[in-house]
Amino acid sequence: MAMLSPAELAALIASPRRDVLSVALDIDPTKPEHQDEPPAWRIWLRNELRRLLSHLPGDTRRQAETSVERVRAFVDQERPPGRGLAIFAAAGLWDVRTLPVPLRNRVRYGRPDVLPLLWAADEYEPYGILAVNRERAMLIVAYLGGTALAGADRLELDTSHWRFAAGRPPSFTKAAGMGASRGVQRDTFEARVTEQLRRFWQGAAEAAAQWLQETGTHRLIIAGPEEAATAVRRLLPDAVQSRLIAVVPVRSDADVEEIHRATIPVALAEEHRRDRALVDDVVARAPGGAGAVAGLAPTLEALAREQVLTLVADPDVETSVMQCTRCGFVTAEAAAVCPVCGGAVEQTSLSAILPLLARRSGATLETVTGEAAATLRAHGGIGGILRYTVP
Template sequence: MANADEIRAAAESVSGHPGPMLSAYLGVSAEDPENQERAYLLRLREAMERLGVPEGVRRRVRERLEGETHPGARTLAVFAGEDGLLEVYRLNLELPEGFRWGEPYTAPLLLALDAYEPYGAAVIDAERLRYFVVSPLSSGEAAHGYREVDLSPQTPGPRGKSDYDPVSRRSEANIHRYYNELGGIIREATFREGVRRLILAGPKERTAELLGNLPEDVRERVVGEEHVDLGAPEGELLERLEAARREAERRRQRRLLEEIRERGVRGLEPTLKALQEENRVHHLAVLWDLEGEVRWSDAEGLAVTDITAEKSPFSGEPTRVRPLLDALLELAASRGARVDLVRDGENARMLREELGGVAGLTRF
């Protein structure tokens, strides 16, 4: 499976490919009830017909995707052109579904890869330590994209209550040494795999002991503890880890929105000005289902909120109508701003009702 850097390089190559081409972001998660009986294939066919994609391109895309019963991903990013180009990237990331025929539209893919912070999960029981890494890319080989890292060789751990008895074969000093050794193993795996956020999982007493013995530069990356039954089936274990990861992401987004509320910009007009004219926004928060349109000037690569402005106020060049979300993603990509797409629950309510649906953290 290609890594994120390889996908990024390939997507940047697609950006320079002569158009027109199909750019499609297709939600294929098996967890989404709207995808029962592979309904996403129907949405894709209807979108290609609506956009007027040439039959040859449509046929190649259909042949590529319809033969796959299980895509093994949350989102498929598809790029196809009349010259035979057909690239399909499988992502464990959720992106807003969208379809374009024209210039290559890679901004959502590139922004998602740039913004993704790799998660790791250290799972400990009385016998061993296991370490999983969550990739933004999907190989279809594991639930939710969790890949287990080989940590061998390992030292057997404390097995039960008797191991905490002072007269047992494993003294308190040995137990402390054991957890210190585990901390070193976890640190090596964390830095080798580029993990920025770490979840500890296992029996409560194990994770608490492990947390207290982690090196400081690893402990500061711990974002959650999950108390799991390690006798559960593998799929159930990974589902619990994924639930813990999603909760950690919800808390991270909440902190971002609170920081924006305290010292950032909010609302479309102020945020757009700070982003595109002043280049002050380094982290943008946008509603997942943000609606609306703006005028777009290809001459400057700038958005115009006056939907009646057929000429750019910046250069006098012609403008065209473009979905607001598309314009914001392209502006963020061109200015190196990170983007959080806020989808559900209290975070979405806060962004919509208190921050105007579009908001950002500023550099100054």
């Protein structure tokens, strides 16, 4: 079970179908409301599916009923793993995705609605936790809503070649804290331990840097006792120093869940800080045309010109736009025919078309929540950073 990237959703994003039932659910089993039978999410889904059908016109409703019944049967019979569930259902289409993080509850009929998945991939972007102490270096990949152990490596120092070690090699902690030796012998032993620790922590720092580069992970938190965590921070290669969010103190014997709980506030604060900085940049630069746009019409125009580098949107803003059924041109203006090719136009939801618009123009879609979303909402709920400007 893993997060989904836009590339993995490409077929759904590009699909021309208008008959897809899209379901996104928070099924987190750790929440009390989901521990009853039936769980709260299943009750919500039943009610929402009923409401959806009641608002569809006759022919469309009859077409949707088959998919609705299939979804109902699935959630009644299955116990999906994970904390998030997405279903895309239509004639000849049955696509079920489980995620390690909760999704926002949402049901749509028409275009495949992948925005909740893209929002989750953005909001719950994985971050690396390098947990270190004197005995171990453990690399954890974590999400704000869950934890998955990506790999762990425990370095046991073999002290059998050292003069004062006898019998079964002691743990690294015991070896480093031995008090039986005296004088020069003790100094030599401790010097060896210190050097071995430095090599161990340097190896941990370099391995974490390699993992960050290989996986494209942009955030790292170092967790551990002050001595170990500070040492690893200093040894982290320059190439990935900018990805370090913070050093979080945790007990030497902390388990994965305790480490994750200690890092959640730091990771969440960093995510929201980034969102605020991005939106503030868009809002500040847009009025003067200094490499940014804000508002529905200006942003759609910039997307059509493939100017947008980073598309920023509040996923909760619901508005309709007009799309050409022939060339795909999208406009915020009411129109009887397409202003580009003269083809027929139809009304569609902005949230349904947004991922496709971003993909067509080569833009990265960033969804924001909280304070950042509130700020963006005052400017139409959508904007973007431009890759170039036009006079």
